[in-house]
Amino acid sequence: MNPAVSLRRIGLPRLIVHLSVLVICIIWLIPTIGILVTSFRDAGQIAASGWWTAFTGAAETSAARLGEPSTARQEGANYVISGSVFEQGQSGAVRAFGTRVAAPTEFEAGQAADLGDGEMLTINEDGSYVYTKNAPFDGERGKRVYLSVAAPPSFTLDNYRTVLTSQGIGQSFVNSLTVAIPATIIPILISAFAAYALSWMEFPGRALIIAMVVGLIVVPLQMSLIPLLRMYNEIGNLFGVPSRSYAGIWLAHSAFGMPLAIYLLRNYIAGLPREIIESARVDGASDFEIFVKIILPLSFPALASFSIFQFLWTWNDLLVAMVFLGTGKDQLVLTGALNALLGSMGGKWEILTASAFITIVVPIIVFFALQRYLVRGLLAGSVKGG
Amino acid sequence: MISQVVSAVGVVIAGVFICALYYWLSDKILQLVFPVPVDNVHAASVNLNRRAVVRPWLFLGPALILLVVYLVYPVVATFVLSFYDRSGGNFVGLANYRWAIQDAQFRQSIFNNILWLAVVPAACTFFGLVIAVLTDRIWWGNLAKSLIFMPMAISFVGASVIWKFIYEYRGGSETQIGLLNAVVQFFGGNPQVWISLPFWNNFFLMAILIWIQTGFAMVILSAALRGIPEETIEAAVIDGASGWQIFWKIMVPQIWGTIAVVWTTITILVLKVFDIVLTMTNGQWNTMVLANLMFDWMFRGGGDSGRSAVIALIIMAAVTPIMIWNIRQANKEMGGH
Numbered sequence: 056m057n058p059a060v061s062l063r064r065i066g067l068p069r070l071i072v073h074l075s076v077l078v079i080c081i082i083w084l085i086p087t088i089g090i091l092v093t094s095f096r097d098a099g100q101i102a103a104s105g106w107w108t109a110f111t112g113a114a115e116t117s118a119a120r121l122g123e124p125s126t127a128r129q130e131g132a133n134y135v136i137s138g139s140v141f142e143q144g145q146s147g148a149v150r151a152f153g154t155r156v157a158a159p160t161e162f163e164a165g166q167a168a169d170l171g172d173g174e175m176l177t178i179n180e181d182g183s184y185v186y187t188k189n190a191p192f193d194g195e196r197g198k199r200v201y202l203s204v205a206a207p208p209s210f211t212l213d214n215y216r217t218v219l220t221s222q223g224i225g226q227s228f229v230n231s232l233t234v235a236i237p238a239t240i241i242p243i244l245i246s247a248f249a250a251y252a253l254s255w256m257e258f259p260g261r262a263l264i265i266a267m268v269v270g271l272i273v274v275p276l277q278m279s280l281i282p283l284l285r286m287y288n289e290i291g292n293l294f295g296v297p298s299r300s301y302a303g304i305w306l307a308h309s310a311f312g313m314p315l316a317i318y319l320l321r322n323y324i325a326g327l328p329r330e331i332i333e334s335a336r337v338d339g340a341s342d343f344e345i346f347v348k349i350i351l352p353l354s355f356p357a358l359a360s361f362s363i364f365q366f367l368w369t370w371n372d373l374l375v376a377m378v379f380l381g382t383g384k385d386q387l388v389l390t391g392a393l394n395a396l397l398g399s400m401g402g403k404w405e406i407l408t409a410s411a412f413i414t415i416v417v418p419i420i421v422f423f424a425l426q427r428y429l430v431r432g433l434l435a436g437s438v439k440g441g
Numbered sequence: 442m443i444s445q446v447v448s449a450v451g452v453v454i455a456g457v458f459i460c461a462l463y464y465w466l467s468d469k470i471l472q473l474v475f476p477v478p479v480d481n482v483h484a485a486s487v488n489l490n491r492r493a494v495v496r497p498w499l500f501l502g503p504a505l506i507l508l509v510v511y512l513v514y515p516v517v518a519t520f521v522l523s524f525y526d527r528s529g530g531n532f533v534g535l536a537n538y539r540w541a542i543q544d545a546q547f548r549q550s551i552f553n554n555i556l557w558l559a560v561v562p563a564a565c566t567f568f569g570l571v572i573a574v575l576t577d578r579i580w581w582g583n584l585a586k587s588l589i590f591m592p593m594a595i596s597f598v599g600a601s602v603i604w605k606f607i608y609e610y611r612g613g614s615e616t617q618i619g620l621l622n623a624v625v626q627f628f629g630g631n632p633q634v635w636i637s638l639p640f641w642n643n644f645f646l647m648a649i650l651i652w653i654q655t656g657f658a659m660v661i662l663s664a665a666l667r668g669i670p671e672e673t674i675e676a677a678v679i680d681g682a683s684g685w686q687i688f689w690k691i692m693v694p695q696i697w698g699t700i701a702v703v704w705t706t707i708t709i710l711v712l713k714v715f716d717i718v719l720t721m722t723n724g725q726w727n728t729m730v731l732a733n734l735m736f737d738w739m740f741r742g743g744g745d746s747g748r749s750a751v752i753a754l755i756i757m758a759a760v761t762p763i764m765i766w767n768i769r770q771a772n773k774e775m776g777g778h
Binding site: 063072075076079080083084085086089093096101103104106129229230232236237241244245246248249252253256257266269271272273274275276277278279280281282301306307309310311313314340341344367370371374377380385390393397398402404407408410411414415418419420422426429430433434 | 445446448450452453457460461465468472476493495496497498500501503504505507508509510512514515516518519522529538545567575576578579582585587588589590591592593594595596597598599601602604605607609616617618619620623629631652657660661664677687696709711713716719720721731735736739741746749750752753754759760763764765766767768771772
C-alpha cells in the first residue's frame with residue numbers, strides 16, 4: 056500500500072502518539088538494556104567500545120609490522136612485499152589502516168594507499184597485504200602500520216561466574232533473602248490483626264491510634280536511626296550479644312513498614328461487608344475465629360499488595376542494612392555489596408554490570424509476575440487515602 | 442551458605458508460628474480469665490463486656506509495641522539528643538543548631554534539597570501525566586506502562602550503577618563507552634565528567650530518581666484519568682473544545698486531588714533521598730543532601746549524635762505539614778463513614 060494512503064488511514068495525530076510513546080519507552084528501557092548487554096560482554100570489549108556496538112563487533116586499534124625489506128620480491132620494475140598483518144592464530148576483519156599512530160584509520164581496507172616515494176600499500180579485510188615500491192626497499196626492519204580491526208562480537212558468562220564466586224555476590228544474594236523474607240512475613244500478621252482491631256472493634260482511643268498510624272507513615276527513617284543505634288548498642292553490651300544481627304534488622308524493617316501496612320489493610324478490611332462479620336458474630340464466632348476464617352482469606356489481595364511493597368522495599372534497602380546489619384561477609388546484603396564494589400571496582404564495568412543485574416533480577420521478576428497487586432496497592436494507598 | 446538458607450526458612454516458620462501462637466493463646470487465656478457461665482446470665486454479660494474491652498489491645502499489642510519502640514520513642518529521643526553533645530552525655534543547649542546554621546556543608550545540603558524538591562516531584566508528575574494520557578489512547582498502552590513502571594522495582598543502588606554507566610567518562614583519545622558522552626561526541630560536543638560538574642551534577646543525579654518515580658506517578662494518574670466521567674468530556678467535545686482545552690480545562694481540574702497526592706508522596710521520598718547520592722558521589726562535588734549529611738555525621742569521627750539529630754529534625758520539620766494534612770484527610774474520611 057502507498058505509505059501516504061496508509062498514513063491517512065491511521066491518522067497523523069494517532070501516529071504521533073504511537074511514535075512518542077515508542078520513543079519514551081525506548082528512553083526508559085535503554086539504561087537497563089545497557090547494563091544487561093554489557094554484563095554479557097567480554098571485559099576487553101567493554102572497555103574498547105560502547106555496548107551499543109556489541110552486536111556489530113568492536114573496532115580495536117592495533118599495530119602490526121610488515122615483512123622485512125629482505126623478503127621483497129622483484130616483479131617487473133616494482134619490488135613487492137606481501138603477507139598477512141595478522142600473526143599466527145589471530146583473526147578479525149580489518150576495517151581501516153594507516154601508517155601514522157595519529158591516523159590509524161586513514162585508509163579503508165582494500166583501498167590502494169599512496170604513501171609517497173612511489174610506495175603503494177593495500178591491506179585487505181582478511182589481513183593480507185601487498186606493499187610495493189618502484190625501487191628497492193631500504194632499511195632493515197619491516198614498516199610499522201596501524202590497523203582498525205573489528206573483533207567479532209563475543210559474549211560470555213564469565214562475568215557472572217566471577218561475581219557470584221569471587222566477589223561475594225552469591226553470598227550476598229543469600230543474605231538479602233535472609234533479610235527480606237522474614238522482614239516481609241513478620242509484619243503482615245502483626246499488622247493484619249491490628250488493622251482488624253482498628254476496623255471492627257469498638258474501644259476508646261481508636262481514632263487516636265488511627266491518626267497516629269497515618270502520621271507515622273511519613274516519619275522519615277532518619278529520625279529513628281540515632282536512638283535505635285544507641286539502643287541496639289546498649290542491648291548488645293548488656294546481654295553480651297552482637298548489636299548488629301539479623302533479628303535486629305527483621306524487627307526494624309517490620310516496624311518501619313508497619314504504619315503503611317496497618318493503613319492499607321485497615322482501608323481494605325474496613326471496606327468488607329458488615330453483614331458477613333455480623334452474621335458470624337451472631338453465630339457465636341469469636342473475634343479470633345472471625346479474623347482467621349473470614350478476614351484473612353477475604354483480604355488476600357490487600358495482603359498480597361502489601362507483601363510485594365515490603366519485599367521490594369526490604370530487598371532494595373541500603374540505609375537500614377548499613378546501620379543495623381554488619382558489613383561482614385555473611386551479613387552484607389546485595390545493595391551493600393554493590394555499593395562496596397562501586398568503590399573498589401571503579402571502572403571495572405564487567406564486574407559492576409553483572410553484579411547490578413543480579414541485584415535487580417529478583418525484584419523485576421516479582422514486579423512482572425505480581426504487577427496487578429502492586430498497582431492495586433498503590434491505588435489503595437494514595438488515591439483513596441491521601 | 443545452605444545452612445543460612447535453612448536457618449532463614451526456619452526463622453520464617455518459627456516467626457509465623459510464634460505470632461499465630463501469641464494471638465491464639467492470648468485469646469484462649471482471655472476466655473479462661475473471663476469465663477462465660479451458661480447458668481449465670483449476669484456474670485456472662487459482665488465477662489463478655491470485659492473480654493470486648495481487653496481483646497482489641499491483645500490484637501493491637503504487638504503492632505503498638507513495635508510502633509512505639511521503633512518510631513514514636515526515637516522521634517522524641519532524637520529531639521532530645523539534638524540538645525546534647527556528640528556523645529549524647531552533656532547538655533549543650535542550642536549549640537548544634539548554631540553550628541548547623543553556620544556550616545557551609547549544611548547550607549549546601551539545604552540548597553540541594555530545595556533544588557531536588559523543586560525539580561523531581563514536578564518532573565515526575567508532569568511526565569507521569571503526559572505518559573498516562575498518551576498510553577491511554579493506544580492499544581499497546583498497557584505494555585508501554587509496564588515498561589515505564591519497571592524501574593520502580595529496581596533499587597536505588599542498582600539504578601545508580603545503571604546510570605553511572607551512562608555518565609561514564611573516558612579521558613584522552615579513548616573511546617567513550619558511556620552513552621551520554623558518546624551521544625555528545627556524535628553531535629560534535631566535548632565529552633564531560635558529568636557527575637563532577639558543579640551545580641549541574643545535581644540534575645544528573647535527579648534524572649535517576651525521575652526515571653524511577655515517573656512510573657509511579659503515571660500509574661496513579663492514569664487511574665484517576667479513567668475515573669473522570671465520560672459525560673464531562675463528551676460535553677466539551679460537543680461544545681467544540683480542542684484536545685488541548687479538554688486536557689487543561691476539563692481533565693486536569695478533575696484530578697487535582699490525585700495530582701496533589703502524587704506530588705506529596707514524591708516530595709516525601711525526595712526528602713529522604715540517600716542511596717543515590719551515596720553511591721553516585723557520596724556528597725562530593727557539591728551534591729550533598731540532608732539525609733547523606735546526617736548519615737555522615739552519625740559515623741564521622743566516631744559519630745556526633747547531636748549534629749546528626751539536628752539534621753534529622755530538619756527533614757522531619759519539612760515532612761510535618763504533609764503529615765498534618767494527611768491526618769486531617771484521614772479524620773475527614775472516617776467522619777464520612
